[in-house]
Amino acid sequence: MRKKIVAGNWKMNLDFAGAEELAAAVAERLEGEKLQCEVVICPPALYLEMATDFAEESVLKVGAQNVSNRDNGAFTGEISAAMLASLDVDYCIVGHSERRKYFHEDNAFLAGKVDKLLDHGLTPIYCCGELLEEREKENHFNIVEQQISEGLFHLNDSEFYNLVIAYEPVWAIGTGRTASPEQAQEIHAFIRGLIIKKYGRELADETTLLYGGSCNAKNARELFSQPDVDGGLIGGASLKATEFVQVVNSF
Numbered sequence: 001m002r003k004k005i006v007a008g009n010w011k012m013n014l015d016f017a018g019a020e021e022l023a024a025a026v027a028e029r030l031e032g033e034k035l036q037c038e039v040v041i042c043p044p045a046l047y048l049e050m051a052t053d054f055a056e057e058s059v060l061k062v063g064a065q066n067v068s069n070r071d072n073g074a075f076t077g078e079i080s081a082a083m084l085a086s087l088d089v090d091y092c093i094v095g096h097s098e099r100r101k102y103f104h105e106d107n108a109f110l111a112g113k114v115d116k117l118l119d120h121g122l123t124p125i126y127c128c129g130e131l132l133e134e135r136e137k138e139n140h141f142n143i144v145e146q147q148i149s150e151g152l153f154h155l156n157d158s159e160f161y162n163l164v165i166a167y168e169p170v171w172a173i174g175t176g177r178t179a180s181p182e183q184a185q186e187i188h189a190f191i192r193g194l195i196i197k198k199y200g201r202e203l204a205d206e207t208t209l210l211y212g213g214s215c216n217a218k219n220a221r222e223l224f225s226q227p228d229v230d231g232g233l234i235g236g237a238s239l240k241a242t243e244f245v246q247v248v249n250s251f
């Protein structure tokens with residue numbers, strides 16, 4: 001379902017006390033605000049229960065950063081979709097470029113994770129985006145099309161309705177180099193076009209497309225004002241409550 005969303009990806013940062021402080025500060029700053037978007041925090045897995053406790057008493061939603069593609073059993077270190085669901089986690093990031101790069105997760109493997117999340121009622125935030133050299137060779141449309149078709153286009157209409165896509169050019173993640181609003185709009189419109197071709201306009205118009213990559217309090221408003229940008233997946237700027245809330249208030 002299409003809605004405006006700002007999601008903070010905390011990655012592997014903060015100790016427990018720091019994470020609790022940040023969740024509390026974000027919840028407190030959002031209290032009583034007339035929000036134009038849904039606000040999601042994605043802490044490390046160890047802190048999810050703490051975060052869902054805050055979510056119960058605030059407007060916050062909670063996302064995990066990763067999930068197993070298996071149901072249960074002898075998979076040491078893994079966390080299943082059923083476990084996330086049992087903590088009332090709402091969202092889960094899938095296919096972040098850091099997982100693609102450091103953990104060699106490819107589109108077919110990620111498709112399995114998307115399936116497990118949907119089976120358990122969680123909303124996948126499926127990430128796609130090209131490397132710098134791919135953009136320089138003007139191959140970014142092909143790369144993004146492949147990531148989306150191989151990772152998501154096995155889903156039926158009602159499954160597809162329940163996911164979010166985040167376009168995150170890898171050259172913009174953590175670099176301070178943001179895609180321009182025009183670049184973001186161009187590729188978001190392209191992604192919506194792919195969905196129109198596969199599922200039709202109605203479903204494409206219902207799909208939330210987030211932008212991620214050095215999005216912060218200074219550039220969020222312009223990015224979010226693009227017609228096909230429905231919000232952001234925020235890394236570095238989500239670790240400071242004041243700045244994150246400024247991003248949230250950028251619609």
Ligand code: PEP
Pocket residue numbers: 009168172173174175176212213214215233234235236237
């Ligand atoms: C991210 O890692 O999802 C991200 C968008 O990071 P940053 O905002 O720090 O570029």
